[in-house]
Amino acid sequence: MIDFQYHNPGSLQEAFELLDRHGEDARIMAGGTALVLQMKQRLSQPDHVVGLRRIPDLANVKWEGDGQARIGSMATHQQIETDPSVKGRLPLLASTFSQASTPRIRSMATLGGGLAHGDPNQDPPPALIALDAQAVISSSSGERVVPVEDLFVDYFETDLQPGEIMTGIIIPPLPAGSGGVYLKFLPKTVDDYATVSVAALVTKGEGNTCQDVRIVLGAVDVTPVRATDAEAVLRGKSLDEKNIHDCGEAVRDAVDPLDDFRGSASYKRDMAEVFTRRAVQQAIAASQRA
Numbered sequence: 334m335i336d337f338q339y340h341n342p343g344s345l346q347e348a349f350e351l352l353d354r355h356g357e358d359a360r361i362m363a364g365g366t367a368l369v370l371q372m373k374q375r376l377s378q379p380d381h382v383v384g385l386r387r388i389p390d391l392a393n394v395k396w397e398g399d400g401q402a403r404i405g406s407m408a409t410h411q412q413i414e415t416d417p418s419v420k421g422r423l424p425l426l427a428s429t430f431s432q433a434s435t436p437r438i439r440s441m442a443t444l445g446g447g448l449a450h451g452d453p454n455q456d457p458p459p460a461l462i463a464l465d466a467q468a469v470i471s472s473s474s475g476e477r478v479v480p481v482e483d484l485f486v487d488y489f490e491t492d493l494q495p496g497e498i499m500t501g502i503i504i505p506p507l508p509a510g511s512g513g514v515y516l517k518f519l520p521k522t523v524d525d526y527a528t529v530s531v532a533a534l535v536t537k538g539e540g541n542t543c544q545d546v547r548i549v550l551g552a553v554d555v556t557p558v559r560a561t562d563a564e565a566v567l568r569g570k571s572l573d574e575k576n577i578h579d580c581g582e583a584v585r586d587a588v589d590p591l592d593d594f595r596g597s598a599s600y601k602r603d604m605a606e607v608f609t610r611r612a613v614q615q616a617i618a619a620s621q622r623a
């Protein structure tokens with residue numbers, strides 16, 4: 334392990350000052366599950382590590398009067414997975430966080446750390462994009478709000494700038510008649526990263542029509558992929574077998590998977606189609622229960 338100085342600020346202001354003072358030599362640490370590995374492998378060699386654990390209120394889950402959720406960036410995966418209010422109001426989110434890795438990792442890894450890590454194989458980003466979540470990003474010069482959909486720029490690269498801390502996310506209330514699901518295709522072991530993953534959120538309209546739909550895939554490109562052409566196949570149309578079939582097919586052109594030990598690019602493209610269809614069917618079933 335490399336030598337570094339660990340800072341444990343007690344406020345956001347103090348953390349911003351440390352990040353501004355040490356610039357490129359400083360890295361933020363949340364749960365440490367990714368950063369510590371990077372430091373051990375010397376992929377990251379900061380002289381200063383700024384921990385966020387002592388900063389108050391960064392792990393809170395709050396609900397506004399209109400049903401909007403505000404979840405602090407230091408909320409752990411386990412906290413989100415088990416929070417009764419999240420399970421009740423945003424079951425898609427609770428279920429997604431319960432599928433990430435092992436209990437040991439979920440008890441340490443945080444919402445903000447995962448998003449800032451920018452790994453396209455992670456589980457939370459597709460579900461958060463399907464839920465139209467926004468990231469709240471703060472620095473000594475103020476606060477900005479970025480749709481999670483726009484946060485991922487490239488492989489392990491996000492829109493976060495030096496000196497910025499993600500303080501939380503905002504999720505708007507779900508329209509009535511909405512149901513969502515996150516499916517993770519894991520042909521090897523349950524604690525692996527996804528070979529392909531899909532989050533689908535369907536809002537049913539009159540009769541069997543699709544009022545709205547959001548479909549987002551993970552592990553099929555260098556960033557999470559919102560399959561807007563596949564969504565257009567269903568939006569405003571009947572939720573029948575043919576349209577669901579065509580929706581799955583439309584995903585094939587939206588993804589650009591990498592060949593790796595989890596499967597070839599063409600296998601992952603096939604699985605993206607199959608899992609999109611399954612996710613849409615299960616989201617429709619969930620919308621009927623909503």
Ligand SMILES: Cc1cc2nc3c(=O)[nH]c(=O)nc-3n(C[C@H](O)[C@H](O)[C@H](O)COP(=O)(O)OP(=O)(O)OC[C@H]3O[C@@H](n4cnc5c(N)ncnc54)[C@H](O)[C@@H]3O)c2cc1C
Pocket residue numbers: 360361362363364365366367368369370385406432433434435438441442443444445446447448449450452454455456457493497498499500524525526527
């Ligand atoms: C063996 C293993 C298996 C895993 N499997 C999965 C899986 O299947 N699915 C899954 O979704 N995840 C999985 N994870 C977790 C995932 O890969 C990341 O390790 C985790 O999400 C990072 O969260 P963290 O809080 O530990 O971040 P850290 O390691 O503390 O930080 C990660 C990065 O984000 C930056 N950062 C942290 N917090 C902030 C913030 N608030 N604002 C700005 N920048 C910040 C850090 O500087 C660092 O660059 C796995 C991890 C391990 C070690």
